[in-house]
Amino acid sequence: MSCVQTIRDYGLRSLGYGERLLPRADYDLCQQFTLIGSGLIWNLYFAVLALGMGFVLANGLAVAKTSRSAMLRMPAEAFIFVFRGSPLFIQFFIAYEALVLLPRAGIEVMGLTLQTSWLTRAWAGALIVLTLNTAAYSAQIFHGALMSVPKGDVEAADAYGLTGWARFRRVIWPTMMRLAWPSYTNEAIFLFHATTLVYFSGFPAFQQKGDALYYASYFADRTFNPFVAYPIAAAYFIVATLALIWLFGRVNRRLNRHLPGADKRLRYRPQLVR
Amino acid sequence: MFSYCTDPSSLEGLVWLSCYLTSGTHLLFYASFGTVLLLLALTAPVALVLGYGGAMASRSRIVPLRLFGKVYTSMVRGVPDIIFFLFVPIALDQGFEWVRHQVLCDSDLPVWQGNDFVVCPAAKLPLNSAAPWVHDAYGIFLAVIAFSVVFGAFAANVLYGAMQAVPRAQLETAEAYGMTPRQVNRRVLVPQMWTYALPGLSNLWMILIKATPLLFLLGVEDVVYWARELGGSKTSAFAYPHPDWRLYYFLALLVFYLLMTWISGRVLDRVTRRLSRGQATMGGEAQRKGAVA
Amino acid sequence: MKSLTIAAAALALTAGLAQAQTVRMGTEGAYAPYNFIDDATGEVTGFEIELGNELCRRAGLDCTWVRNDWDSIIPNLVSGNYDTILAGMNINEERKQVVQFTQPYTPAMPSAYAALxxxxxxxxxxxxxxxxxIQAGHVAETGATLLEFPNPDQTVAAVRNGEADAVFADKDFLVPIVEESGGELVWVEGGETVPLGEGIGMALRQSDNDLRETFDAQISGMKEDGSLNELIVKWFGDDALTFE
Incomplete structure (x- = not known):
């Protein structure tokens, strides 16, 4: 079987297209590259959507955490504490065990039946956990950045007569983003790497559709040789991580474009955030 | 455990629960928390040493050494830690046995025979005849190495950054007193860098705590293994039949980890305050002003 | 000179044999009544544990039990972490390419579908x-959607909570679960008994011929004197299939 044929059969296997049965004998390099690469689609899917939704949620949480009203502040703090204080691995387990307890038939809300069965699937359930998880970590970063917005900036905004939402959107928020961005880049890398945990925790693989590491361990278990499949997965992740760093670097340059020396590369801050 | 537990099927309610929670398997479950703590206690210092070595290598003037340091410190940025955890223990185990095979065995047979990885009995690690606890200890040893390699790389990042952050003027002052580079390192750089490294290292400790459930993927019978094993529904073939209780077991683990991170956070805050005393940093300055006022 | 090397080799061989007297037996410990963990002691117990201990006693071997997750149970055998697997492992062609089996120590036990x-x-x-x-392999070949779980208990839980429509597993594993579910779980019509595999055997490394022959001989012995059938009846009930 030629490699082109293998790619045609297994290139989209992780999404359920192509050959139904995974290779069972005579594993070659092409199969490993194709299937592990195919699995990477899921890692990217989880990372992109969780970061996107988590970003929005994190902004809200960060602002709520600075709120003077305990009604807003306490829930935000509790949320951040629980999700930052416990391992993601355990969160996956608990989420899965809790989601399967939802009634199968759906929940009746005002005459409407809400379906629940899709929640136990990894694409939805694990995505929710990852979103909440990254939201908690990002909120902590954004909160720290919000606290270090220079007083002068806020006073200048006041002097221009900017108040409320306009002041937040035009002055405070851009500065907060600028300050938080290096740490947030770190968080994005961590989250991207954490997507490999999905199929190793509570969530079952459906029709053998899994992520890059699911297929890597499939091959490692069958060929009894960890020295091929895992390095392939690692190589994919290095490439994807470099792309992610490049992308976040672009954003960083844009956030800092008004500052002298903004064309410099994003400096890696060794103070990890996770 | 208790004398009335000999026939669990005749018990009910709290009495049943007291027997259930003290059964042999539950005692193993409780002991596995010790395994997690042991891993933390062993990994943290080893990772710190590796991290220190990595950071020093990255600053080295010898090019190959510096290159090695740079590759080591940046590898964890690109590859998910779980891949290392799956890969390193197997690779190490086979590596050790291969070396022992070359040294100890008087055999021309290849180590790889088809799918089989075969070394002579004398090269087995641990030996087949070793007590079960030796095998367990060896498993934990491999896990500690795997964790230390990964977290050592993280720590190297942090320490490298901290060394760069020590004010240049302090090092120059030391040089002006005529200290050799080694002396500058030992007497000024290393003592001074801790205050800059501490926030990063505290963070790393938190990450390490939260990575311990991955032990279960390394085949170590840790808290996750036992929570899954004990929580699963049990038929009457078992002494204590019950339905699926995994959710409760995992909630207990959640509480355990929240407690661990909460206590660590409190302790590390105190240490940070202690270390920034008298430092030319924001924290130190704030303390100085606080003391004056 | 040559005879000296042969003597040395023979010496090394016998020394090797003397050390190989300790056989490490791999099992899963999560597949009652084949193998499971005894609540009181925390040690493994079950049909296969009792059988394995009896085989070792007859062969004069010193055996210790090792628990290993099912996922990695074959990889850890071939990489030498233990020497045998007794974990309800059905003999089939795919596995024979990787490990070798003794003769089956149970008759070809059927699989079954259970559902709500x-x-x-x-x-x-x-x-x-x-x-x-082999059940997962079978499902993957039918038109059904396969839902895989790393441990057997989770497959049953998946049916209970509706995640899956049915569970497919060794019938002997499912019998106590179905019987004790109080009518919640039932056998699927037409799927009560699905013959699959060639019976359950002990798996060993392909390079370990001597050990396989030793165990094979002991299993034959236990079949002949009827003690194997007694064990099967003890653990699986009077209705269980036994050897002729």
Whole structure:
């Protein structure tokens, strides 16, 4: 079987297209590259959507955490504490065990039946956990950045007569983003790497559709040789991580474009955030 | 455990629960928390040493050494830690046995025979005849190495950054007193860098705590293994039949980890305050002003 | 000179044999009544543990038990972490390419589908099975959607909570679960008994011929004197299939 044929059969296997049965004998390099690469689609899917939704949620949480009203502040703090204080691995387990307890038939809300069965699937359930998880970590970063917005900036905004939402959107928020961005880049890398945990925790693989590491361990278990499949997965992740760093670097340059020396590369801050 | 537990099927309610929670398997479950703590206690210092070595290598003037340091410190940025955890223990185990095979065995047979990885009995690690606890200890040893390699790389990042952050003027002052580079390192750089490294290292400790459930993927019978094993529904073939209780077991683990991170956070805050005393940093300055006022 | 090397080799061989007297037996410890963990002691127990201990006693071997997750149970055998597997492992062609089996120590035990109702469509629905089992292989080949779990208990839980329409596993594993579910779980119509595999055997490394022959001889012995059938009846009940 030629490699082109293998790619045609297994290139989209992780999404359920192509050959139904995974290779069972005579594993070659092409199969490993194709299937592990195919699995990477899921890692990217989880990372992109969780970061996107988590970003929005994190902004809200960060602002709520600075709120003077305990009604807003306490829930935000509790949320951040629980999700930052416990391992993601355990969160996956608990989420899965809790989601399967939802009634199968759906929940009746005002005459409407809400379906629940899709929640136990990894694409939805694990995505929710990852979103909440990254939201908690990002909120902590954004909160720290919000606290270090220079007083002068806020006073200048006041002097221009900017108040409320306009002041937040035009002055405070851009500065907060600028300050938080290096740490947030770190968080994005961590989250991207954490997507490999999905199929190793509570969530079952459906029709053998899994992520890059699911297929890597499939091959490692069958060929009894960890020295091929895992390095392939690692190589994919290095490439994807470099792309992610490049992308976040672009954003960083844009956030800092008004500052002298903004064309410099994003400096890696060794103070990890996770 | 208790004398009335000999026939669990005749018990009910709290009495049943007291027997259930003290059964042999539950005692193993409780002991596995010790395994997690042991891993933390062993990994943290080893990772710190590796991290220190990595950071020093990255600053080295010898090019190959510096290159090695740079590759080591940046590898964890690109590859998910779980891949290392799956890969390193197997690779190490086979590596050790291969070396022992070359040294100890008087055999021309290849180590790889088809799918089989075969070394002579004398090269087995641990030996087949070793007590079960030796095998367990060896498993934990491999896990500690795997964790230390990964977290050592993280720590190297942090320490490298901290060394760069020590004010240049302090090092120059030391040089002006005529200290050799080694002396500058030992007497000024290393003592001074801790205050800059501490926030990063505290963070790393938190990450390490939260990575311990991955032990279960390394085949170590840790808290996750036992929570899954004990929580699963049990038929009457078992002494204590019950339905699926995994959710409760995992909630207990959640509480355990929240407690661990909460206590660590409190302790590390105190240490940070202690270390920034008298430092030319924001924290130190704030303390100085606080003391004056 | 030559005879000296032969003597040395023979010496090394016998020394090797003397050390190989300790046989490490791998099992899963999560597949009652084949193998499971005894609540009181925390040690493994079950049909296969009792059988394995008896085989070792007859062969004069010193055996210790090792628990290992099912997922990695074959990889850890071939990489030498233990020497045998007794874990309800059905003999089939795919596995024979990787490990060698003794003769089966159970008759070809059927598999079965269990579900919440008897009229579930096991050819088109969602069927849960344990990863890397012959049952999982079978489901993947039917039109059903395979849902894989790393441990057997989770496959049953998946049916209870509706995640899967049916579970497909060794019948002997499912019998106590179905019987004790109080009518919640039932056998699927037409899927009560699905013959699959060639019976359960002990798996060994392909390079370990001597050990296989030793165990093979002891299993034959236990078949002949009827003690194997007694063990099967003891653990699986009077209705269980036994050897002729």
């Amino acid at each position: 109702s008897a009229d579930v469509d096991v050819e088109g629905g969602v069927v849960a099975a344990q990863t890397n089992t």
